Amino acid sequence: MNPNKKRLRRTMMFLNAQKPGLIKDPYIYKPDSIMLDLEDAVAENQKDAARFSLYHALKTIDYHGCERVVRINGLDTPYWKEDIRCAVAGGCDAIRIPKTESAQDVKVVEEEVIQAEKDFGREEGSVLIMAAIESARGVMRALDICEASDRLFGIALSGGDYTKDLQTHITGTGIELMGARQNMVIAARAAGVQCFDTVYTDLDNMEGFKQDVQTIHLMGFDGKSIINPRQIDIVHEIFTPSQKDIIFAEKVVREIDDKKAKGIGVFTVDGKMIDIAFYDGAKRTIELAKASGVYKGDL
Structure with missing residues (x-):
């Protein structure tokens, strides 16, 4: 492709x-x-x-x-x-x-x-x-x-x-x-x-x-x-994702990676209920931030 x-x-x-x-x-x-x-x-x-x-x-x-x-x-x-x-x-x-x-x-x-x-x-x-x-x-x-x-x-x-x-x-x-x-x-x-x-x-x-x-x-x-x-x-x-969006997406990705390893399916991030369905969206936010030149993280 x-x-x-x-x-x-x-x-x-x-x-x-x-x-x-x-x-x-x-x-x-x-x-x-x-x-x-x-x-x-x-x-x-x-x-x-x-x-x-x-x-x-x-x-x-x-x-x-x-x-x-x-x-x-x-x-x-x-x-x-x-x-x-x-x-x-x-x-x-x-x-x-x-x-x-x-x-x-x-x-x-x-x-x-x-x-x-x-x-x-x-x-x-x-x-x-x-x-x-x-x-x-x-x-x-x-x-x-x-x-x-x-x-x-x-x-x-x-x-x-x-x-x-x-x-x-x-x-x-x-x-x-x-x-x-x-x-x-x-x-x-x-x-x-x-x-x-x-x-x-x-x-x-x-x-x-x-x-x-x-x-x-x-x-x-x-x-x-x-x-x-x-x-x-x-x-x-x-x-372009805001820094607030990026920080939240990073938290979601890290938490889901951690909770999956522990067998936990549902949890909260910044007071919001999160499950595996949020993972792809959070990853997309980070990828878009990278493509837009505004990502400074390490994921």
């Missing part, structure tokens, strides 16, 4: 691949991943220019460990195959499939990625895939999509197209997204892949954005798509 499949992805920042000024140094803002967009952000008559800009950036810019994901054009367009070849040849880390509605969509893209890896001398399996779900049909098939390929590291909700398909619209409350969000998180967890939330477009409402991020964190998402560097710190703060 590609070791990057489970890497930290709290933030995925969208960038127009056609604009060199935007894609030359986004790593300075420290998103976990950047999303170099060849789809919606690029006009029909600028697709070739965007690919040229993308290839040049991937080949010449050091992104300092930031994951480079390329959003290709839809499978119903004449552009997507060349998008994949350009991205793979340039050295991208992953391909994002837009408007995914079936496992077959993932398999078709995987075939093109495999061929591009061979043609351009990339290591087999080095290019990962993620699938954007943007319709009611896609949501209903989320588990099939998640299980379609070993290369697929996660799924992402695209709220704009999804709400249009539902014949509603984006609101400040997020109520219109809740069904899709929960269904997708459940599917992702069942398949063992990651799940990412849609963008929050009201850049003047940072308090609303913070509340939105807190909600999706509690729902179980791994991260959020973003459109502005100002949003990064808020997401990272919420998705």
Whole structure:
């Protein structure tokens, strides 16, 4: 398995691949991943220019460990195959499939990625895939999509197209997204892949954005798509374990290890009843803290 499949992805920042000024140094803002967009952000008559800009950036810019994901054009367009070849040849880390509605969509893209890896001398399996779900049909098939390929590291909700398909619209409350969000998180967890939330477009409402991020964190998402560097710190703060969380997780792990050896199944930590079911969650907290660079312990 590609070791990057489970890497930290709290933030995925969208960038127009056609604009060199935007894609030359986004790593300075420290998103976990950047999303170099060849789809919606690029006009029909600028697709070739965007690919040229993308290839040049991937080949010449050091992104300092930031994951480079390329959003290709839809499978119903004449552009997507060349998008994949350009991205793979340039050295991208992953391909994002837009408007995914079936496992077959993932398999078709995987075939093109495999061929591009061979043609351009990339290591087999080095290019990962993620699938954007943007319709009611896609949501209903989320588990099939998640299980379609070993290369697929996660799924992402695209709220704009999804709400249009539902014949509603984006609101400040997020109520219109809740069904899709929960269904997708459940599917992702069942398949063992990651799940990412849609963008929050009201850049003047940072308090609303913070509340939105807190909600999706509690729902179980791994991260959020973003459109502005100002949003990064808020997401990272919420998705990074606090020192209080870390200390409690360490206590849980140590206590469970000790109590298991003594044949004790239920006990208390800081006044809270704990049993073996808490173990994996505590270990995940510690692993996330390590990946986020905030762990100073010895577990």
